[in-house]
Amino acid sequence: MxxxxxxxxxISVVAALFTGWAALATARQARSARDQTEIQREQVExxxxxxxxxxxxxxxxxxxxVWADIQPDMKQGxxxxxxxxxxGPTVATDIRVAFDVPPPVSSEALEDSExxxxxxxxxxxxxxxxxxxxxxxxxxxxxxxxxxxQLIRIKVDADGPHGPLPTVEVPVDxxxxxxxxxxxxxSLHLVRKSIQDLTKSFDKAASRxxxxx
Numbered sequence: 001m002x003x004x005x006x007x008x009x010x011i012s013v014v015a016a017l018f019t020g021w022a023a024l025a026t027a028r029q030a031r032s033a034r035d036q037t038e039i040q041r042e043q044v045e046x047x048x049x050x051x052x053x054x055x056x057x058x059x060x061x062x063x064x065x066v067w068a069d070i071q072p073d074m075k076q077g078x079x080x081x082x083x084x085x086x087x088g089p090t091v092a093t094d095i096r097v098a099f100d101v102p103p104p105v106s107s108e109a110l111e112d113s114e115x116x117x118x119x120x121x122x123x124x125x126x127x128x129x130x131x132x133x134x135x136x137x138x139x140x141x142x143x144x145x146x147x148x149x150q151l152i153r154i155k156v157d158a159d160g161p162h163g164p165l166p167t168v169e170v171p172v173d174x175x176x177x178x179x180x181x182x183x184x185x186x187s188l189h190l191v192r193k194s195i196q197d198l199t200k201s202f203d204k205a206a207s208r209x210x211x212x213x
Contacts, residue, residue, distance in 0.1 A: 061089070062088075062089055062090050062160075062161060063088055063090065063160045063161070063162065063165060064086050064087075064088030064089070064090050064091065064092035064127070064129065064158065064160045064165065065086065065087045065088035065165075065168075066084070066085070066086050066087075066088070066092045066095050066127060066156055066158040066165065066168065067084070067085055067087065067156060067168050067170060068082070068083065068084045068085075068097045068120075068154045068156045068168075068170060069082075069083050069085075069154070069170055069172065070082055070083070070103060070137065070152065070154075070172045070174065071083050072140060072177070073134070073136075078139045078140045078141065079136055079138075079139060079140075080136075080137045080138060080139065080140050080143055081134040081135060081136055081137060082103060082116075082134070082135045082137055083132055083133070083134050084097060084120070084124065084127065084132070084133050084156075085127070085131065085132040085133075086127040086128065086129055086130065086131050086132075087130070088129060088160070089129050090129060090160060090161055091126055091127070091128055091129065091161075092126065092127045092158045092159065092160060092165070093125065093126045093127075093158065093159045093160075094123045094124075094125070094158060094159045095123055095124040095126075095127055095156065095157075095158040096120070096121065096122070096123040096124075096156070096157045096158065097120035097121070097124075097154065097155070097156050098120075098121055098154070098155045098157075099117070099152055099153070099154055099155075100152065100153040100155075101152055101153075102117060103137060103152055104137065104138070104143045104150075104174065105137045105138055105143070106137065106138025106139065106142045106143065107138075108138065109135075109136055109137055109138055112135075113137075116135055127158075140177060143174060144174055144175065144177060150173055150174045150175035151171065151172070151173045151174075151175075152171070152172045152173075152174070153169060153170070153171050153172075154169070154170040154171075154172060155167060155168070155169050155170075156168040156169075156170070
């Protein structure tokens, strides 16, 4: 009987060890399954985030980029323009331009400045890709000599194909232009200058011929 009891006890111990091993293996499998599920969930989240980023990049690539600036007119020498442009690939709509202080204007442009600022504040209907609209403000020396604020902050809001665009803010300090070089790059300016030089040479030659005769 003792032998049978010992044998039964041994079998019980072995069974208990096997059961413990089986339970441990089952726990490991369950933990591995949970880990695998978590990895799969993270992979799904990563795929969703990548898709979202790709969609955002694609949307951003077709958004218009609308800006406003005060610039020298490089085709007319000393003239200064207020410019609104669209450097993006698609049409911008409802373009609204606001100034913290009104930009300086010459006496000749003063009459048109108030309607212009009101139009820009209410919004331009649309602006095609690569399009710029310019309004003359006056000559550089005239504007820089005024007592009006020289630092102007321009804020531009507009809509694109996917809704409102981020606000663009452009600080412009006209006083920093005082030492800049007036160098128009337009071909008409160069042609006009060449004609003026040629006219002077012709007048001198005609004067010499008249004196000789």
